Amino acid sequence: MDTRSAEDVLAGVLRIAVGGVEKIVPTLPIRATREWQAALATGPGRFTPHDVNDWSPEEAASFSSLTVDVILDIVCAYDRTDALGGRDWLEEHADPAQLYTAAGQMAEVAFPFAEDTRTLLTALVVRSVVGSAPLSSTSGPSPIGASRRPSSRRPSTRAS
Numbered sequence: 001m002d003t004r005s006a007e008d009v010l011a012g013v014l015r016i017a018v019g020g021v022e023k024i025v026p027t028l029p030i031r032a033t034r035e036w037q038a039a040l041a042t043g044p045g046r047f048t049p050h051d052v053n054d055w056s057p058e059e060a061a062s063f064s065s066l067t068v069d070v071i072l073d074i075v076c077a078y079d080r081t082d083a084l085g086g087r088d089w090l091e092e093h094a095d096p097a098q099l100y101t102a103a104g105q106m107a108e109v110a111f112p113f114a115e116d117t118r119t120l121l122t123a124l125v126v127r128s129v130v131g132s133a134p135l136s137s138t139s140g141p142s143p144i145g146a147s148r149r150p151s152s153r154r155p156s157t158r159a160s
Contacts (some may be wrong), residue, residue, distance in 0.1 A: 004105075014109065016102045018084055019093025025083045025102075027109045036078055037110055071099045078106040 008015060014025045028036055076087050084090055090099065104118060 004108075014102075014105050016084060016105060018090060018098045018102060021093075023084050025079055025106075026081055028078060028080070032080065033110050039077055040074065068096050068099070071096070071103050074103045075099055075106065078103075078110075 004014065012027045014027060016023050016025050072087065072090060075084065075090065084102070085093070094102075107114070
């Protein structure tokens, strides 16, 4: 990702090239950064994939389209001032690679201690597109058929 100049860090801005224009986007203060991070972490899954080897061309196209939409959502959520021109302008002028670069620049500021913001951003995008698998319950029978431990016949408390 791009490295910010000392002047841009001091000014609290990102220089983002989209649609053939360099735009200046203010960085988010701490509270807004927390809210943006929380929104990324809780984004609902929009796609339920089957085995990737069995995807139809329509499923692959749907996944690709949702991925671009999620990146656009991430960029627009960060850009509270619409310095990038807003969602409609970005859809008309920016290409997916420019949006991904913009999201990466935003993630570098929002996650300053992450060693690999590109991987982090990719994981957040995939989670937003696919969602997370439902939690498994441990109260039912074992999926591999192992038997449960027999319950104790002694009461757990002393009788008086």
